[in-house]
Amino acid sequence: MNWSIALKDKYLAWRQNEPLLMEKLAENKSFPKGTHIIKEGTSDPHFYFIEKGFVRGFYTDHWGNENTLFLPEEGFFFGAPECIFDQKKTTKYTFEALSDIEVIVFNFKELEQQAMQNQYVFDFYNTALKNVVTAFIHRLEAFIEESPEERYVNIDKVRPNLAYLSLRKYLASFLGISPNSLSRIRKRLKIKKN
Numbered sequence: 001m002n003w004s005i006a007l008k009d010k011y012l013a014w015r016q017n018e019p020l021l022m023e024k025l026a027e028n029k030s031f032p033k034g035t036h037i038i039k040e041g042t043s044d045p046h047f048y049f050i051e052k053g054f055v056r057g058f059y060t061d062h063w064g065n066e067n068t069l070f071l072p073e074e075g076f077f078f079g080a081p082e083c084i085f086d087q088k089k090t091t092k093y094t095f096e097a098l099s100d101i102e103v104i105v106f107n108f109k110e111l112e113q114q115a116m117q118n119q120y121v122f123d124f125y126n127t128a129l130k131n132v133v134t135a136f137i138h139r140l141e142a143f144i145e146e147s148p149e150e151r152y153v154n155i156d157k158v159r160p161n162l163a164y165l166s167l168r169k170y171l172a173s174f175l176g177i178s179p180n181s182l183s184r185i186r187k188r189l190k191i192k193k194n
Contacts, residue, residue, distance in 0.1 A: 043083050
């Protein structure tokens with residue numbers, strides 16, 4: 001079976017100990033566009049690495065609005081935050097495939113147990129978690145320190161694939177603005193370039 005080139009490139013521990021990780025801890029899965037991979041109100045203890053495609057993680061607020069909090073793409077991990085660290089909890093988030101996607105799925109508890117026994121697995125587990133936490137911190141800082149336009153410009157630099165999502169309302173929600181505001185920002189930036 002041909003496992004992830006992205007994982008091998010990004011994680012040295014994966015490259016060094018791939019057979020153990022694959023045999024004991026992970027499996028490849030595919031989901032068609034529109035699939036709810038993780039559903040609100042369920043307990044899903046899995047950690048997903050995206051090999052191909054886009055996913056949106058959202059919750060519905062008490063007014064009935066969907067708020068996109070996560071937009072992971074190829075090379076990113078995702079999972080229900082509440083369930084990863086406490087398997088008895090249910091999640092308030094839904095994770096939906098925005099395109100046909102291919103993922104590598106890890107059972108987080110098994111990954112954690114193997115990390116206690118194997119240094120390579122620990123290195124992989126530790127690095128993966130650090131990357132997730134770093135992304136959260138970066139996102140939080142962006143909302144505190146940057147204007148909506150700066151957030152859009154910076155995300156366009158760091159994650160240019162998101163700008164090409166046909167579902168602009170999800171990108172706008174992710175940036176904390178309305179779709180109309182996103183259109184105005186794009187228009188202003190286009191005028192500045194000309």
